[in-house]
Amino acid sequence: MEYTQLGRTGLRVSRLCLGTMNFGPQTSEQDAHAIMDAAHEAGINFFDTANRYGTQPGETETILGNWFSTGGGRRERTVLATKLYGDMDDWPNNGRLSALNIRRALDASLRRLQTDYIDLYQFHHIDRNTPWDEIWQAIEVAIQAGKILYVGSSNFAGWHIADAQAAAARRSLTGLVSEQSLYNLLVREIELEVAPAAEHYGLGIIPWSPLQGGLLGGVIKKTEAGVRRLEGRAAQSLEAHRDAIQGYEQLADEIGTQPATLGLSWLLSRPVVTAPIIGPRTRAQLDSALPAVELTLSDDHLQRLDKLFPGRKTAPEDYAW
Template sequence: MEYRTLGGTGTIVSTQCLGTMTFGNESSEEVSHAQLDRFLERGGNFIDTANVYSRGVSEEIVGRWLAARSEVRDQVVIATKGRFAMGDLPNDVGLSRVNLSRALDASLRRLQVDTIDLYQAHAWDALTPLEETLRFFDDAVRAGKIRYAGVSNFLGWQLQKAAMLTDRLGLTPIVTLQPQYNLLVREIEFELTAVCENEGIGILPWSPLAGGWLTGKYRRDEVPTGDSRLGDNPERGMEAYAPRNAQERTWQVIDAVRKIADSRGVSMAQVALAWTADRPAVTSVILGARTVEQLDDNLAAADLHLSADETALLDEVSEPIVGDYPYGPQGKAQRASGRVL
C-alpha cells in the first residue's frame, strides 16, 4: 500500500480508501467486518462512510468493528458525511447548523468515537448560506468533534467559493473533495481538478469502476444478468445503462482497459483503479466492494502504476465528449496555457 497526505494537511492516508456504502445492505455485518480486517491487513488506513448509508447501519457496523478492536482507532482515519435526510421533519436535511449539529452528534454515537477525522458535506445545499456551513465546520474543529472538513459532489464555482470564504474569514479550510471520477466520467477535469490543485484540496474519487462497467462484466447490447449490481436489480440502473451502452466511447474505453489488463496479466478493475489513483490532485481512491474477494482484487491495484504509453491510450479513448466552447479544443488550450489566446 502507498500513502499520501490528506489534501494539504499533514495527515497520512492510504492511496486506497475503503468505502462502506455496501455495509448493511449488499454486505452483511460479518462480511463487512471481514472487509475491514482485510483492508487493515493490507496496509489500508482510510475508511469512508456516511450517515445515510443503509440509514445509519453502515456507521454502526464500522463503530462496532472499532469498539471490538480498541487498538485500531489510532491506526485508521475515519471519514463520514452529513447532509441528506435522516428523518421526516423540515430540519432533518441540509447543511444548516441545526441539521449538521444533530447529524454529527448522531454519527459520533454510531461510530462510537470521540472525534471524526474527516467530516464532509455530502452535497451542495442551495437553501443554506455557505458561510453558515463553513462556520459550523470551524466550530466542530474547535470543539474537538472533527479534525478536518471536506465536501462531496460540489461544482467548480461552489468549491472555489468555499475555499475563498474559509481563507477570507480565517475558518478551517476544506481539505478534500469527493466527486464521481473514473475513465467514463471525467468531467471534473473541466474545472474541479484545477481548483483542487490551486487550493491544495485532495480528490477522493467515488465510483472509480463506474458502477462495474470498467471491470468488463457488461457486454454491448446485452441486458445485465448474474452477479452484478445491475444483474441483481436491473431496474435500479437501467436509465443510466441504456445511454452508456449506446455510446461508442464506452466500448472503446472498455476495450482499451481490457487490452492493457491482458498485457499486464492483471484484472481490468486494477487497470482502471491505477489510472484513477495517479490522476492530478487525487489523494485516495474509494473502493466499493460487496465481497472480500472483490476487495482483494481491488487491493492488488495499490502498487500498480501504468506506463506513459498506457496512460496516454486511456486518456485518448476516454476524452470527454464536449462542444467547442468553453470546454472543447479552444477552452482546453486556454486552460493548459493559463492565459486567453
C-alpha cells in the first residue's frame, strides 16, 4: 500500500480509503469485521463512516466501535473519519451544524465508536442556516478538549470552502483539511471550482462513488454475462454513455486490468486526490480494489480516457476566455 499526506497536514493516510456505508444494511457485522481486518492486512489505515449510516442512524458507527473494542491495536492503527449533518431523528436540534448539535453528535459518535477522539470530523453537507463563526467556535472547543484532530467537508461548493477557510483564519484555526466530493470519470464537475479551491487551500480530495455506482466497474461485460441486471436510472445512464463505457472497458482489456482498477487508478493520478473511497460489501470486492494503487497509467492512456470522458477546465476558462 502507498501512503500520502492528507491535504496540507502531516497526517499520513493510505491511497485507498475504506468506506463503510454498506456495513449493516448490506454487510453483516461479522463480515464487516472481517473486511476491516483484511483492509488493515492490506495496509489500508484510512476508514470513513458517518453518524447516519446504517439501517438505523448510528448502526454503522456501532459496528466499527465493536470492532475497535476487540483490541489488537485496531483503533490505534486506524485514521478514523466520520461525519455529521443529517437529522438523527425528528426532534429539533438533532441535525445540521449548530453548536448544540455539533456537541451532541460528536459525543454520540464517540460513544458508538468506543473511542475518545475522531481523527477527521467532517461536515456532511453545508449548513446554510448556521454562521461559520458558530460552527468554528464549537469545533474549537472540541479540538481543545482533544475530541477532534482534523476537520473536513463533504459535498461543498468551491465558494463554501473559501468561506469556511476565511472564517477559520479569523480564529487562527487550521480550518478544513479535506473535501469529500462525487468524482469519477463520468462525473467531473468538481474540476470547475471545487478541485481548484481544494488545491489552493491545501485540502485533499476524497472522492466518493469513484466507479459511479458500478457503471465504471465493467457493467457492460457483467450485464452481457448475466452477472448484473440494470434497471431505472442505472440502465438509462448506461444507455446515455454506452459508447464511452464500451471504449473504457476495451481500454482496460488492452492494459490487461479490470475496469474498476482502471477507474480507481485514474483518480489516483489526479494531483489533488488523496484517496478514493471504496465501499466493499464483501472481502472479494475489497481485494479487487487493491491493484489500483500499483497501476501506473501512461500519458496515452490518460489522453484516451479524457477523449472518452471529457473533463472540465478550471472556471472561468471552462466557459469564458
